[in-house]
Amino acid sequence: MSWEMKSREIKQAAQSAAKASEAQRTRKPRARNAPPRANGHAAVPAATKNSDVVYRDLRNAIVSMKLVPGTPVVEKEITERYGISRTPVREAVLRLAEERLIDVVPKSGTFVARIPLSVLREAIVARRALEEVTVRAATEKASESQIMEMRAIIQRQRETAEAGSEAAFHQADDDFHAAIAAAGRLPGIWGMIQNIRIQVERYRRLTLPQPGRMATVVGEHGDVLDAIAARDADEAVRRMNSHLDKLKLDIAVFRDLWPDYFVHDGAFDADMLAD
Numbered sequence: 001m002s003w004e005m006k007s008r009e010i011k012q013a014a015q016s017a018a019k020a021s022e023a024q025r026t027r028k029p030r031a032r033n034a035p036p037r038a039n040g041h042a043a044v045p046a047a048t049k050n051s052d053v054v055y056r057d058l059r060n061a062i063v064s065m066k067l068v069p070g071t072p073v074v075e076k077e078i079t080e081r082y083g084i085s086r087t088p089v090r091e092a093v094l095r096l097a098e099e100r101l102i103d104v105v106p107k108s109g110t111f112v113a114r115i116p117l118s119v120l121r122e123a124i125v126a127r128r129a130l131e132e133v134t135v136r137a138a139t140e141k142a143s144e145s146q147i148m149e150m151r152a153i154i155q156r157q158r159e160t161a162e163a164g165s166e167a168a169f170h171q172a173d174d175d176f177h178a179a180i181a182a183a184g185r186l187p188g189i190w191g192m193i194q195n196i197r198i199q200v201e202r203y204r205r206l207t208l209p210q211p212g213r214m215a216t217v218v219g220e221h222g223d224v225l226d227a228i229a230a231r232d233a234d235e236a237v238r239r240m241n242s243h244l245d246k247l248k249l250d251i252a253v254f255r256d257l258w259p260d261y262f263v264h265d266g267a268f269d270a271d272m273l274a275d
Helices: 003-024 050-063 075-082 086-098 117-141 144-163 166-183 187-196 198-207 213-229 233-257 266-274
Strands: 102-105 109-112
Touching: 050 075, 050 086, 050 198, 075 086, 086 102, 117 166, 117 187, 117 198, 117 213, 117 233, 144 166, 144 213, 166 187, 166 198, 166 213, 187 198, 198 233, 213 233
Parallel strands: none
Antiparallel strands: 102 109
């Protein structure tokens, strides 16, 4: 479901609930800033703030590239879409600005931020280092059942690739890397990776539609797992590094395809030339 459809559904559910309350008079009318409902059947928990709902939905839309860099973010439209006041929308926008997912430009407007190449490059390097740790640990500690579970994840990912389902493919991809960390008894490291890879995820969404890209990723995951199953830590790390390095090698290609999506960086160009 798209972010726009979800928000319309939230607003419709809130309006229906308000009408029912007025007719039955069994409860107090919903305050304007009461948390919006998640769908037509269940309400968002009372502890969920409007700003959290808007932040989550906007963030998901930006990271998944449903909202591409440069897209205007109009606070008035969001308040009308959710049926809430401007304050929680502003709070959500400022949180996203702190994460460099939104740019607030004085006298110009608010826009989905472009992907900074400098941050992208550093995040890939950091992820590579962290995944080496989890791969080595998984090679040593993974049980046979965990290896079987990872093979099942790869098969699920293969099926989603064949079906052309990018969202399901992306989820299976995350599940595979998380399973490696869990098998190595270092699940917290996957949490660290998630915290540093926001910009990487935006970039990765551009690469998935590339012909043959999803099938290539499935094959690379299979190579990593084969090495883990063989208890060959050095080979498993080599395979993982090769898999992650593809992201870095392709950056220049996608930057040239969508130059308006990136913040260009001289250090990145120098690094690519050095490689």
